[in-house]
Amino acid sequence: MKSLFETESARSIIERLDLLDNNSQALWGKMDVGQMLKHCQGPLNIALQKQVVVTQLSFFKRLMMKLYKPFLYNNTPWKHDLPTIEEFRVTTPQSFTTEREHLEQLIAEFSEKTDVKTWPNHPLFGYFTPEQWGKMQYKHLDHHLSQFGV
Template sequence: MKSLFDTETYQEIIDRIEKLNENSTPNWGEMSVGQMLTHCQKPLEVANGTLQLNTKIGFFKKLVMKFFKPLMYNDKSWQKNLGTVQEFKITEPKTFQEEKEKLIKIITAFSNKKDTNNWPEHPFFGTFNTEQWGKMQYKHLNHHLTQFGV
């Protein structure tokens, strides 16, 4: 599995984002390209420690989430139309160029943390190490860039 901490993979993601434009349409799902760019910022903000979700989950759900945790960063692609947490659902219109620039900035900040060992706890899945964070963030971005055909 590729990682956003790998220089070539980082550049691949940036190049794919640059191929998007305000008229890009999804192959599945309902988000506009601007909404997708905003949505992709959220998990990176959680990893960067700039967004904390106020989601509380019970013991049983935490136990179930531990079972699904490896799916977040393994080699298997995510299926289309997966659900997402409420805080990551973007329904209001977004400006393409502004959101694209923000996403690239956030990806760069994340990628520069490749030597970090002190990551915030994920609100659903608990702790991830650096390798897992890098793979998970790549997998999420790859999923949505594929959604938009780049």
């Protein structure tokens, strides 16, 4: 599994972002390209402690999150149209250029932190190792870039 901490993997994500334009169409899902770019910033902001998510989960949902957690960073592709938490839902129009620039900055900032040994707990999934954080971030971005055919 690729990781956003790998220089070549981070570079490939940026190259794929550069293939998008304001008219890129999703192959599935409800977000347009600007909304997707904004959405993809959420998990990076969480890891970089730039956003706080306070979501109350029932016992059943916490159990489901524990069962689903390994799929976030393993080699199994994510399914289409997975649910997302309210804080990461983007339904309003977004500036394609602005959101792509912000996402590229966050990717660069995150991918440079290869020597960080302790990351914050994820608000829904709890503890991730640095390796799992890198793989999860790569996999999330890969999923959404595939959503837009790049």
